[in-house]
Amino acid sequence: MEKHLVLVGGGHAHMVTLANLHDFIEKGHQVTVIGPSPYHYYSGMGPGMLGKMYAPEDIRFATRYVVEKQGAAFILGKVVRVDPEAKTVILESGEAVSYDVISFNTGSYVPRSIVNDGEKDVFSVKPIENLMDAQSRILELVPRKKITISIIGGGPSAAEIAGNVWRLTRDHGPNTPKIQIFAGKKFLSHVPNTMQSKVAISLKKRGIKILEKDYVKDIKTGQITLESGQRYDTDFIFLALGVKPSPIFKKSNLPTGPDNGLRVNKYLQCTAYPEIFGGGDCIYFEDRPLDKVGVYAVRQNPVLYRNLMASLEETVLQPFDPGGDYLLIFNMGDDTGILRKKRLVFGGRLAFLIKDHIDRKFIRKFQAMEQT
Numbered sequence: 001m002e003k004h005l006v007l008v009g010g011g012h013a014h015m016v017t018l019a020n021l022h023d024f025i026e027k028g029h030q031v032t033v034i035g036p037s038p039y040h041y042y043s044g045m046g047p048g049m050l051g052k053m054y055a056p057e058d059i060r061f062a063t064r065y066v067v068e069k070q071g072a073a074f075i076l077g078k079v080v081r082v083d084p085e086a087k088t089v090i091l092e093s094g095e096a097v098s099y100d101v102i103s104f105n106t107g108s109y110v111p112r113s114i115v116n117d118g119e120k121d122v123f124s125v126k127p128i129e130n131l132m133d134a135q136s137r138i139l140e141l142v143p144r145k146k147i148t149i150s151i152i153g154g155g156p157s158a159a160e161i162a163g164n165v166w167r168l169t170r171d172h173g174p175n176t177p178k179i180q181i182f183a184g185k186k187f188l189s190h191v192p193n194t195m196q197s198k199v200a201i202s203l204k205k206r207g208i209k210i211l212e213k214d215y216v217k218d219i220k221t222g223q224i225t226l227e228s229g230q231r232y233d234t235d236f237i238f239l240a241l242g243v244k245p246s247p248i249f250k251k252s253n254l255p256t257g258p259d260n261g262l263r264v265n266k267y268l269q270c271t272a273y274p275e276i277f278g279g280g281d282c283i284y285f286e287d288r289p290l291d292k293v294g295v296y297a298v299r300q301n302p303v304l305y306r307n308l309m310a311s312l313e314e315t316v317l318q319p320f321d322p323g324g325d326y327l328l329i330f331n332m333g334d335d336t337g338i339l340r341k342k343r344l345v346f347g348g349r350l351a352f353l354i355k356d357h358i359d360r361k362f363i364r365k366f367q368a369m370e371q372t
């Protein structure tokens, strides 16, 4: 019997499913993909795009084109709510789309609760598309005067953004901006000390300041206030605070984890509604809470593809095994990287080349579908 599969978001965890939509269609099912952009941007290469190491076309996948080419439907829009009893999702436009089986890969967002409404020149690092607007605005401001660029956040994305905004602006002579990271109480507190110190040294030797005094309490245009009350002037702000899963699930009263991510079992299946699946940053994997890194979304790909098919065809589901430790490499923006795998940590050109090779291979594999 023909069933309707709906994919919400064409992120990292849906790539294999997107590449194989024709399989679902050949089996007589209808498929609809809903997303706010015709493209999906690969976050691993986002900071490099900010620094002009990569062009936007190098790091994106033409979701809409690939979906429609395989005979599936693409709806340009954003899902805001799910009605699991009626098996329907509601879009921002008010449109309702019904499903038999659905999968969410809607990612995460950077909370903006410390930003006053209507503030200018404050850019979140997600969605990755924001980095293109940030780049244009910085290149507009830099020739006018020596600006200060502030990055709020003390995690890996703050480190990569700082290094790559340095790359973007380094050739502006006396107007080369001042770059500062507001890292809360401790910069890179979740990575091993050896990696943390290599990253800090790499940034500091290029004049990038790392402030580890206090958390930021409030942001107004041109001003950052810490919890202590201390104020800092700035011209431009990147928000690289810890991400939170998409808010859809909490709003829809679906089971969620403590982070409000969709609570899923070992089959990446919602714990209350077996026809709802999810992957990537938007889920809470109840067996073992996972870091919000693309690595897990990528590892979930084949399992999600297989389980969506199994759910439509009423066959056996496959459990997801998150696997062991993952390789972490930062693109420092100066053609070097800093790599960590288990207890091994090293920095330099080779670390960057490994990251560049892995990232290009990943995106090219999916971009190849645009040519066939």
Ligand SMILES: Cc1cc2nc3c(=O)[nH]c(=O)nc-3n(C[C@H](O)[C@H](O)[C@H](O)COP(=O)(O)OP(=O)(O)OC[C@H]3O[C@@H](n4cnc5c(N)ncnc54)[C@H](O)[C@@H]3O)c2cc1C
Residues within 6 Å of the ligand: 008, 009, 010, 011, 012, 013, 014, 034, 035, 036, 037, 039, 040, 041, 043, 044, 045, 046, 047, 077, 078, 079, 080, 105, 106, 107, 108, 125, 126, 127, 157, 160, 246, 248, 279, 280, 281, 282, 292, 293, 294, 295, 296, 297, 329
């Ligand atoms: C600057 C930066 C650099 C990073 N670098 C790395 C790295 O090198 N390696 C690594 O492992 N991780 C990295 N990460 C973490 C990584 O971005 C995330 O873990 C990864 O993007 C998660 O993938 P995802 O598919 O869940 O979400 P996303 O990549 O965010 O994809 C979500 C998709 O859903 C769509 N969407 C969102 N909301 C809706 C909605 N309401 N309705 C419909 N569609 C929607 C979006 O348009 C998007 O296409 C980085 C993060 C940042 C911010």
